[in-house]
Amino acid sequence: MTKIAKPPKRQIILEEAAKLFKDKGYGGTSMRDIAGQVGMEAASMYNHIKSKDEILDSICFRISDVYIAHLREVEELPLSFGEKVRVLIRLHIQLMVEDGPAVSVANHDWKYLPNARLTEFTTARRQYEKGFAALIAEGIAAGEFQAVNPTVALFTILSAVRWVELWFQPGRSLSAQELEDHIITMLLKGLEQR
Amino acid sequence: MTKIAKPPKRQIILEEAAKLFKDKGYGGTSMRDIAGQVGMEAASMYNHIKSKDEILDSICFRISDVYIAHLREVEELPLSFGEKVRVLIRLHIQLMVEDGPAVSVANHDWKYLPNARLTEFTTARRQYEKGFAALIAEGIAAGEFQAVNPTVALFTILSAVRWVELWFQPGRSLSAQELEDHIITMLLKGLEQR
């Protein structure tokens, strides 16, 4: 008999929880809601997860790890600053499209993490923001970018990319690829005629 | 004895509720939490409000009414499309700075409105988005703006302005005025050197 990988129940619980947290919020989602989606009793889930907090923790840190890995990779690429920013924007949108519910939870529900972990999460995010802002500042210094406020530019980019979550749905008129192109044009070239 | 206007308790309840909803989410905020901030028992609040739902309703529709009024005013002003978009961005940021918690609730917790009112709210928001997108489309037709996708431009603008909520705090290095200027530059002129 060949060993066949069992579908990991923990994974299923995390995925269903992410969808529910996105739709109803962390506080608005009960363990019984999640259990209902997974197809077991609430009590049974505790064989796979430690607590409701731990579900949130797993989702948030998995996503923040991906963000930081992306940043480190892009920093090492032999590209202009304009190209680096473009790649980061594309990676953001792709992660949102592929892993929407988890990204949404990491963006909105991280604040319900228990205190110790909340500090760690905030630190990780701040580290990401610093690295991204540094790319922008270097691009300005190199004459590639206009002399905007790097922090304002950073948050404008991050927020533009974030709204994709509320807005993008497969089968809508725009493909993910087209959406990336349009957002990049808007952010890098601006709205007004040159 | 001259009649002195009593501080309207209902107002106080709505304000404290908005702050708590912003921080802990609608589902994560209990009537007892709100009562504690207001300084009365939970049961006593029902002399001033009908239900927890009704608190959310009041906050959300007050804000959406302001947004739509702003749009209607700006549409009538004798300005270029570039100037109209600039005015709308400034009004957004100003409302966020002056009425932060309520704007935050209208942006995030509207989805917990009971079904009938949720439809009304979504309709109002869609109406606002349509009007704003039309200004952008007309600006493109008039040759003022680049040929971006109007919907993408709209959401890039709305989301950039929305992040101010998470980010702006009085006494930070930037004033509200400077923040407006920087965001407008970034959105209208773009990041990249011309």
Next chain:
DNA sequence: CCTACCGATCGGTAGG
């Protein structure tokens, strides 16, 4: 505006 209280539901545990 308060005390007292309702039925429902919460996250989680015991024990199998």
Next chain:
DNA sequence: CCTACCGATCGGTAGG
């Protein structure tokens, strides 16, 4: 993985 159940807390009402 389930049944049975815990104490705590929820939104809201009765009655004053």
